[in-house]
Structure formats: C-alpha cells, structure tokens
Amino acid sequence: MTKLAIVAISDTGCVREHNEDNFGFDAEMGLAVLADGMGGYKAGEVASAIAITSLVHTVKQIKGSEEKVDLDGRQHEESAILYRALHQANQQVYDSAHDNNAHRGMGTTFSAAWFHGGKVSIAHIGDSRIYRYRDYRLELLTTDHTVVQELVDHGFYTQEEARASEQRNIVTRALGIDPMVEIDLYDYDVRMGDIYMLCSDGLTDMVEDIDIAIIIRRSSTDLEYGTSELVNKALANGGKDNVTVIMIRVEGGQSGNKTWTHRLNKFFSG
Ligand SMILES: [Mn+2]
Numbered sequence: 001m002t003k004l005a006i007v008a009i010s011d012t013g014c015v016r017e018h019n020e021d022n023f024g025f026d027a028e029m030g031l032a033v034l035a036d037g038m039g040g041y042k043a044g045e046v047a048s049a050i051a052i053t054s055l056v057h058t059v060k061q062i063k064g065s066e067e068k069v070d071l072d073g074r075q076h077e078e079s080a081i082l083y084r085a086l087h088q089a090n091q092q093v094y095d096s097a098h099d100n101n102a103h104r105g106m107g108t109t110f111s112a113a114w115f116h117g118g119k120v121s122i123a124h125i126g127d128s129r130i131y132r133y134r135d136y137r138l139e140l141l142t143t144d145h146t147v148v149q150e151l152v153d154h155g156f157y158t159q160e161e162a163r164a165s166e167q168r169n170i171v172t173r174a175l176g177i178d179p180m181v182e183i184d185l186y187d188y189d190v191r192m193g194d195i196y197m198l199c200s201d202g203l204t205d206m207v208e209d210i211d212i213a214i215i216i217r218r219s220s221t222d223l224e225y226g227t228s229e230l231v232n233k234a235l236a237n238g239g240k241d242n243v244t245v246i247m248i249r250v251e252g253g254q255s256g257n258k259t260w261t262h263r264l265n266k267f268f269s270g
Helices: 043-064 077-099 147-153 159-164 209-218 223-236 260-265
Strands: 002-011 021-026 031-038 110-116 119-125 129-134 137-140 184-189 195-199 243-254
Touching (some): 002 110, 031 043, 031 195, 043 110, 077 119, 077 184, 110 243, 129 209, 147 159, 195 223, 209 223, 223 243
Antiparallel strands (some): 021 031, 129 195, 195 243
16 A cells, blocks of 8 residues: 545635535555546536445445456556446436436546556546646646547647637536546556545636646645635636545655555445
C-alpha cells in the first residue's frame, strides 16, 4: 500500500440550488472517486450518488471475495476491477433512469484513482478531471469527453476558444446514458511527494490551470489549505457550478500488511 494523505471538499457554489457532485475516498485502501451528475430536477445528484455507491459496493465485493479477478488483458487487478465496477455502476444508473420518470435522461461523469503498490490506476468518463502535480509541474492525466475537446483534437478550436465556448460543458460520454459505456483506463507510476487532484468542472471552468498550479505549489505541505484555496478561488471567480476537489499527496511507499477486510471495514465509515 502506498501511504496517502487525502482531503476533499464539495461546495454547491454561488448559483446552483443543488449539489449534484458526489465523492468518496479511503486513504488506507488508496481509492478516491468523484462524480458530477446531470439531469432534470435533482436527478443529477441521484445519478452521481448511485454511481459512487455502486462502484464502491462492487469494488468492496470483489476485493473482499476470494474470487480470482480476470485481468482481461490489463496489467493490474485494480484496473480490471475498476472497469467491471464502472460497467456495473453504468447499468445501475441506466436502470434507475428507466424505472423512474423523474430520473429519465440522468447521467454522471466519473473519475476514479486507485493507488496500489507504487502505481495508480485511473478510470475516467466525462469532464471531471484528474491532475498530477510533480516537480513543480501540473499535468492533466485525463482527456475531457466533451464536444469542444473533440474540436480541439481535430484542430478546429484552440484551448482558449474551447474555454470560452458556450458548449464547453456538453459531454460526449457519461455514465448511465446508454446500456454500454466506453471507459478510459490508465496506469501511472507513483512517486513520493506527488500530488493528485480529482475535480469537477466547477473548478476547471472557473480557475485556469496556471492558477491551480500556483495554489498547489503554495500549499503542497498543507493539503487542507490547498483544497480550500482551490474551492475558494472557484467561488471568488463566480462559482457558477458545484465545485468538488479531492487532493491526494503520496507520503510514502509500501506500508504494513493490513488485511483487505480491515481496510474494507473502514471504507466510508467516517
Ligand atoms: Mn459540473
């Protein structure tokens, strides 16, 4: 296990009535998850809540069982479990949207980071992002699944034009919209001192990457301060959307030999 410090804040923002973002983390298990729901009246927060609960449940179930995980061509068990758990979560949100008129059309972004043995496995759908701060540099580890990102990829838009676009929040992929979903999965090496950040678009629409980097650099030894500074900056810049930030600092390498059962018992108990 990689030893981690994790801090998270979610704020409704200055304009929205509901907070449709949801998140969860467990430092001992090394898992952090964030979802930004979308849909009609209150359906967005239902979608993101179902997705988080379902994913955590499936991960616990698989990790807690004696079952041998089929890697399905992937390098790490954690990555294979995230893939399976996200498809399960997709099905749950989809079913709920179809069983209940008020939830019709709901969906959610999903970003997950799972730290294990010097690696982090990332799973990602939509426009909630995961960044890594290392050697004074902020690097985006995920690609937004949005209309404007596709236009940037094809050379029709610059990043600046994308930021200014009215359509920047239209996602091309989300959990729960279709019976099948395409999930981005990546594995990265983890170094001591790395800082990882999961965030909803309520941060990145309001605060530019350069300002995010400055805040993280100023607060790299004080995660709580850094996390609240990021959220405060989004609010000060207008807070037009719900803002959620999870900051994770890698504090050490392999830790003790605690059993999964012990770690799982602590999952979300706080
Ligand atoms: Mn949002």
